[in-house]
Amino acid sequence: AQEQDMSTNSSSSVIAAFRVFQQELDTKHDKYERLVKISRDVTIESKRTIFLLHRMTNVPDPEDVLNDAEVKLDGVRQKIGQIAEELRGEDIFQFHRAFTPGIQEYVEAVSFLHYIRHRSLISLEEINARLVFMRTEKADAKGSAEGQPLGTQVLTFQVTPSDYLLGVADLTGELMRMCISSVGNGDIDTPFQLSQFLRQIHDGFSYIGNTGPYEVSKKLHTLRQSLGKVEDACYTLRVRGSEIPKHMLADVFSSRTTLIDPEEGVV
Amino acid sequence: AQEQDMSTNSSSSVIAAFRVFQQELDTKHDKYERLVKISRDVTIESKRTIFLLHRMTNVPDPEDVLNDAEVKLDGVRQKIGQIAEELRGEDIFQFHRAFTPGIQEYVEAVSFLHYIRHRSLISLEEINARLVFMRTEKADAKGSAEGQPLGTQVLTFQVTPSDYLLGVADLTGELMRMCISSVGNGDIDTPFQLSQFLRQIHDGFSYIGNTGPYEVSKKLHTLRQSLGKVEDACYTLRVRGSEIPKHMLADVFSSRTTLIDPEEGVV
Amino acid sequence: MSVTEMFSYIQGFLSADQDVREDIRKVVQTLEQTAREILTVLQSVHQPSGFKEIPSKCTKARELFCTVRTQIADLKTKFPVEQYYRFHEHWRFVLQRLAFLAAFVVYLETETLVTREEVAQILGIEVVREKGFHLDVEDYLAGVLIMASELSRLAVNSVTAGDYNRPLRISNFINELDSGFRLLNLKNDPLRKRYDGLKYDVKKIEEVVYDLSIRGLAKEPESVGDK
Amino acid sequence: MSVTEMFSYIQGFLSADQDVREDIRKVVQTLEQTAREILTVLQSVHQPSGFKEIPSKCTKARELFCTVRTQIADLKTKFPVEQYYRFHEHWRFVLQRLAFLAAFVVYLETETLVTREEVAQILGIEVVREKGFHLDVEDYLAGVLIMASELSRLAVNSVTAGDYNRPLRISNFINELDSGFRLLNLKNDPLRKRYDGLKYDVKKIEEVVYDLSIRGLAKEPESVGDK
Amino acid sequence: MSVTEMFSYIQGFLSADQDVREDIRKVVQTLEQTAREILTVLQSVHQPSGFKEIPSKCTKARELFCTVRTQIADLKTKFPVEQYYRFHEHWRFVLQRLAFLAAFVVYLETETLVTREEVAQILGIEVVREKGFHLDVEDYLAGVLIMASELSRLAVNSVTAGDYNRPLRISNFINELDSGFRLLNLKNDPLRKRYDGLKYDVKKIEEVVYDLSIRGLAKEPESVGDK
Amino acid sequence: MSVTEMFSYIQGFLSADQDVREDIRKVVQTLEQTAREILTVLQSVHQPSGFKEIPSKCTKARELFCTVRTQIADLKTKFPVEQYYRFHEHWRFVLQRLAFLAAFVVYLETETLVTREEVAQILGIEVVREKGFHLDVEDYLAGVLIMASELSRLAVNSVTAGDYNRPLRISNFINELDSGFRLLNLKNDPLRKRYDGLKYDVKKIEEVVYDLSIRGLAKEPESVGDK
Amino acid sequence: MSVTEMFSYIQGFLSADQDVREDIRKVVQTLEQTAREILTVLQSVHQPSGFKEIPSKCTKARELFCTVRTQIADLKTKFPVEQYYRFHEHWRFVLQRLAFLAAFVVYLETETLVTREEVAQILGIEVVREKGFHLDVEDYLAGVLIMASELSRLAVNSVTAGDYNRPLRISNFINELDSGFRLLNLKNDPLRKRYDGLKYDVKKIEEVVYDLSIRGLAKEPESVGDK
Amino acid sequence: MSVTEMFSYIQGFLSADQDVREDIRKVVQTLEQTAREILTVLQSVHQPSGFKEIPSKCTKARELFCTVRTQIADLKTKFPVEQYYRFHEHWRFVLQRLAFLAAFVVYLETETLVTREEVAQILGIEVVREKGFHLDVEDYLAGVLIMASELSRLAVNSVTAGDYNRPLRISNFINELDSGFRLLNLKNDPLRKRYDGLKYDVKKIEEVVYDLSIRGLAKEPESVGDK
Ligand SMILES: [Mn+2]
């Protein structure tokens, strides 16, 4: 029976130590949980941005869509700012599993927008450059009076190369969708551009091979399928293009592309 | 090119209809997401309540722990109230997957507390009876002026029999832990009581057999293992009890149980 | 004894649940049978000779939808109305097929997109969940997407049958549909997968129109819905 | 070309990462080797004859911990200090073993629970993450739990060796530990599983004490730490 | 049209087949229900108080086996006898459970290993495949192995209930069983896996006997093992 | 000792069973070999030059079916006829392949759908289960579906070989087949999955016909259905 | 102490073994790196512009194969030659990739099927097992099958690049390959699964040829197939 | 045609390989049969009466090892000696069982740890890989670990049989074994997993010794280590 007494004896150094551990563990789990929730928000908003970008194909002013997407991604970046806030002073790898799905989805969205604007692959640096946050500091609790002018602090979030890779791997699926849509909408330039770009990404991934993280290998199969679909689409365009009687060529093109500025109109 | 015009033609009835669908789907997904988040909170707080209850064994006043647990579960019930709020007027099965993990964990926690207090299995009715919430209604927006006296509305949440079963299946794991702890703390009555109770639950589950939901069958193996551990513990107590020289029996018992009221003290 | 009683109570519930599911399964089987019959009726439009018979085939299909309504009426009696989503999986598949068939009939008749209200009416069910056995919006959309794929097949077969206008009309229709679907934010679920298929249908139809264009066979359809 | 450059950059990163991991793995192997040697030294306490040699064995183990400190110092040079958790999995297992061994030595010496600070000091690492290569609280706790299971074995073997007091002292110690662990809210992770094992250790020791009690062999330990 | 006719004919065939399966499933469900009831009856032998009631429980179980025989008789009418293996999967699971229950009843009554003939008789079926609905040897063996694991539990609970002789008798019985199985050349199939579990049962029971022996509680059973 | 005797007896039984399975496996291997040879003969029809040789290739295949009949006759001797379904899995795969090959030969010869009776006759087996080693209706249907996919390939290759009429005939045939399958109520089994593939074959062939139509290469087959 | 000595000796043995494996792993990593470089070089043939550069790309690849030979020569020194199969799993994957790359280069150069001898020569290894580090026939076949799938992609991209003759040559080649594989009796192993993929490649290429034929773009390749 | 010829040649190779594997499988089956017989002979040592018969049982087992040697001699003839690792998986399992049985016999005879040399001699095979069909060190260790678990069972059953000295001797032996294994740096492979089981055996045996000690049944074994 003496155990019972001992354990509740709060003067026991063991119990005191474990009270500290309890605090430490609960704090960590709570933070982890908050990060999971923010990450889910990041995922959902990023996905919606991607859907929004696919809507570009047939609206009168694509630039509006791009701006809307930019605004949406600004919102996502605010969320990532919250993640950065939570991670302030932490080892980000300790909580990485909590927010990696959201970050990958963000990379997918932001690189999709970038491709549409610039027809190129956004770099990891460019992504990270947008993840710098200014925080108005709360007045330092110790010593300083309230009402004091608030300072600002720079907070950064660094996407890891793995998350970047995994996001880019998913991007290829969206590019494939964009390619098929383009063909359906009579845009014959975009598919060829996309097949070039996708092939570069594919070659990049095969160059990395199995040295990358395990999840990449899993996505490689899908990537290869997407590339196949895009190559098939280009093939079809070429084959059918071979049939245009020369004298008709002008007609066909004028009737199908006049209203589309090939550089900006459709994509 | 004419497609482009059409699609943005907001007078198109098709587009108009799809705008409604967009609204409907987004609303549903948003609700689903909110439910997932509340469910995670319910899970975490229920788990912590269970840990709290295991702390009863060696504190001076177990009743304090029970009261603390009750307070914690009140908090959980508030969260379930939020779920009920979200589900007001909905078909709860449409969103069931979003909150079933949390509800199962709540059943586990509340039935654990109930067992400790009453040494019996809480019924589904008893659980549901605690999930009735009074909500002060916001003044009806249509027609009535603000500042009008607020009405109250009764909101209920019904745990499904499946979630109840799955929660009870998990309860057995906690009971097993409690049993082993009891032996370690020199309490020799609780293990026998627990083995009786666990056997009843085990027999109950075998009576249901494979007619229950699929997830139950998966948990059956763990349940059987827990029962085995409890039966083994009782066996050990019996076997070693057989060695007490008759004249020492009184001694041993007095020295090991005087401070424990077998009915209320330890558990 | 209380534990035993509790499990008896739950077991009673589970048995009742299984019985309900068994009943539902049986009615759903008859629905699937009728759906296959309607499909067989409508399939003939892909035949070279089938184009002229569209009106009579639609009439025939409409008759079979009477049977569908009776069967669904029967289905409704098998479970409490507010537990629709509890058993949704049982009829989801066939309901999508039926939505497709209804959409196809309406398209063949009027070359317009069936509304959710119309599908619900053809099937004898509700649109609004609160009112009773209803058509989930995702099931309606799935049905529409199945139709889109059927229309891409129809565009191909129209050309074979010598009807060079229909593909253009289908093209306009499907493009509008595509624009509609673009507005949706889908999750990574079966509907999303089906929607990804729509792009291929659009592409296929575009190719047919292209083939007609370069051969000078495509005329801008003056009078859409020319029946 | 920019895509290619981008992938080259990433590939460079991945290669560097693999090299770091390879380096870490090698040092970790030497650590595992030392850990096994310390374990072999300490195992002798379970032998009937081993009880008297506890002090000398502890001294021996303490010497081997010098090697550990050197090896961990080497480990620290292999990666940037702020990326501890990036590579945590590589040394987590051995660090828990070492925490166990440190805790065991301290217990054998003083029959008290080693603190996280002491373990960190024995291993030549930090307690606070911000200060450098540190001992994660969960790894410390895992080490303590491994020791608990070793102590239940020790209680059994003490009796075999004729030492009837030690089990009672172990019992008190382990009960206090158990009370400590009860304060924690663990997730469903390996630590939780290990903690579940603690109950069995407590139970086993209780059984030893019981066996001694009914035979009148257990005296309340007057002078804990009677060496 | 000949193809249509042929497929109509085939559909008739498939429907008939599905009806047979549906019928079988229903009877099998009732069998499972009865099997669960028998199990509930027999599980009470694990209760401390249950040991005295073994005879009455066995009688009760025997009565329920009457129901089983009726149900199996019903099952036999659902399909042509030579198509046993066509539908085997439908009842294989429940038949193994029933074989286990029959073996358990016989063991509780006489402490002997039920023969395949006896099981067949209790279930009202054949041993020899050619004679009709029979008990496959693999299913018989599976049933026996399920019983072995139940007996190891029984040995434990016997002690708890204060019966110190039963574990020794169970130990002899299970050793004989183990020797028997060692004669078999089992492939890498489910039966093999189940058999691998037997050695844990053997060990578990041996430990029970050990616990009794060392405390002088095990008396050599004089009149047990009537062969 | 009776348990030993019983298990020895059972082992005899198990050995015999394993021997039977070994024997079956060996014959099935020879069957697979012959099936591959028939396939190689028939594959040549896809070659540009192969179309003229269809009759001679069919004759060649017919000869190889003699070997098949001999091998199946051998197979029949390996086990008691009423245990067909006990060992069904062993030959199910090859039997479906053979049904496909038989169906393909018959199609090439007469452009008609082989009946189950004809397949059975070509393979030297029964149609009616009661009469002996037979062709299960599911296996017949699986064979027919494999052929459908081969025909879509044939349609493509016919065009390459300059035969512009064959695709139209195949299209009619496959549509009839599709209608036939729509009469069937298939469960969620491998056959259903295979059937789902049929609609891709239908679509593919329709696209071939379309390609011919739009280029004016398709003439209405005057003498289609020339049986 | 004899047991200790024995285990020390064994540890020496195990260490040596682990060192060998570590050495092998490192060389294999460099091999994989080179293989990926060769792949990068060869993948450019899929680029629209890549077709003209085939000869120069092949030359480049041939140069990299020198590195491969050096690396394999290094690999051979890492273990006794008769223990090839002991460590086979370490290099099996990369060897199959290399066999594929060798086969691809040879195809691009001469449009013939590389023989096992040629692959062995390109990689600087043996064909005959007894002579040393060799190329297992299964690994050779796996390499060839990977190439087949690459060729189906090449057929598609050739057309995109405006080369309408290549697909016909690829089609002939792949048909020959398919006939070859049909001579093999493959077990249910990874190779069999890969082979099942070949029929999709065959079909895909046939469809490319079809697309060219129907548009009059396919000319019979006069001087291809120099056998 | 050269491709055909090449594939015919390869098929010859594949057939030969499959034949070899089939031959090996058959001999391995006979080996498994003999291994089970030896096990049955040795199992009797766990019986109360079996302790006296140990010498005769060992003799009996030794005789059966003659059969093993003959069977292994037969096995050696089935494949070229340098391809040992190509087919290793086929006999690995049975070889480990045989190593266990040899180790167990030697332990029962002399209470010493069998050396790899002795096992090899008992099985009629080599120790040194280069000399021919040999015993891999991992397989030897696996056999030893299986024995350790058998010994923990033996310790338990010794007490039941009234032999109170044997457990102490087993305890010393197993501790020595444990120290030995601690010298090894095992990878994360099946052997490591088996070794993790050893600590449970050690603990179990210590608890047996404890039970004897506390009851005054354990006498210090005077003549332990009688070699
Ligand atoms: Mn995506």
Ligand SMILES: [Mn+2]
């Ligand atoms: Mn729990």
